[in-house]
Amino acid sequence: MRESALQEQYRQQQKRRKYRVHFLRLFLFILFLALWEISARTGLIDSFIFSSPSQIAETCISLTLEEGLFVHIGVTLYETLASFLLVLVFGVGAAVVLWLFPGAARVCEPYLVILNSLPKSALAPLLIVWLGANTTTIIVSGMSVAIFGSIMNLYTGFSEIDKDKLTLIYTLGGTKRHALFKVVLPGSIPLILSVLKVNIGLCLVGVIIGEFIGARQGLGFLIIYASQVFKMPWLISSIVILCVIAVILYFLLNLLERWYTRKR
């Protein structure tokens, strides 16, 4: 009985600790907003340049009513998700091809490394010239940031699968195709999920870069436009919304990953 009392105490303690962390996080956020608001109102910071939380809230409402904010959000979301899914398909596809043909992989490796280390924002102007200022270009721009790293990470993961696991498939009479579908792919799902978590942020970056230079719609366009006409509340509001979108997308992928680990 004494042990279970101690156990109870321990659990309570852990729970309190957890609540305290949550509380402090929230507190820090509110403190930040309050300080921002107060400094803006008392003139400690120039509210024309730094805006303020209340101004941002007002701007969000007026943007929604007058400028079709949700259309911009929708466009950016659509482009991000499209490039994200295309990176998934092409990334896994290319990594599988490289795994199937190790000779080809060795030939391609230096090119992948170069393409991956290239600052992708430099590609966006080129893409606009090649493909025109349209949605496709922006989706390709989103893909360009994530695709090469994904291929390299996935291919490395695929080739690090325990050789004995592949041998097992061959001893059961399987072929390379069986090794791929019974071992390599199912065994790489945790890796694929973690690559996806990185990719969603990267695709968002690529899409915003694309929208900066070649769009009439989307949050990236809104940001560039606002900066050009010096509408700071618009600019900051768009960035805040972008922040929220990034958090939500990451959170959703986290849920997917947790669901998968729970299922096993």
Add this chain to the structure above:
Amino acid sequence: MNQPLLELQNLSLSYHTMEGEVAALSDISFSVREGEFAAVVGPSGCGKSTILNLISGLLPIEKGEIFFRGEKLSKDSPLNIGYMLQKDHLFEWRTVYKNIILGLEIRRQMTPENLARADALIDQYGLSSFRDARPSQLSGGMRQRAALIRTMVLDPDLMLLDEPFSALDYQTRLSVADDIGTILRSAGKTAILVTHDISEAVSMADRVIVLSSRPARIRTIIPISLSLGNTPRTPMTSRNAPDFKTYFNLIWKELHADA
């Protein structure tokens, strides 16, 4: 009908690497009769796994020949072989049952009869309550059983066991070896066990093939016939046989003859 099930004739093999040629096998010849349990012992790295890989066709034959029921082995007529490796390699993303039928799945042999045999083996070897469990929920011994059933459902003509117990701790290893040895014997399977544990070889095998260090040559082949009286032979009872020690010492001397 005195034809051996499997016959290796003058097998030699070298591995080729940039650092040079590594001679692994040198003139290996032996045969295994139907229903026999043979053990191959030798110093580590001498080429034991290489022999099994040649028999199973994982490695192409370089020099020499292998006959199965008198027919020469070739690429187009691979043997129906059950292979047990050091680790069980049960896939964590499959249930125990799905792991067991992996071979049937790969060979497209998921017939009702085969699935029924899988079920029967699962029941017979006490895994029914773990059917839908994940491999990580099984003990080390249970995992090796599941790995054994995975090969047994394919009804192999020959079982190759490559140090299947060496990843287990000593206690578990004794009981798992006893377990698997008994199962294989009662199923009448022909088996070749590779090990560097002499007592494991003596306790399980009808014949022990002793190899030299690399490149492996056959040093001697020792038939094991333990005086057990009326007790049926299992790995456990073999260990208690009075002449167990004699065989152990004999093999130990052979292994350390040139050291």
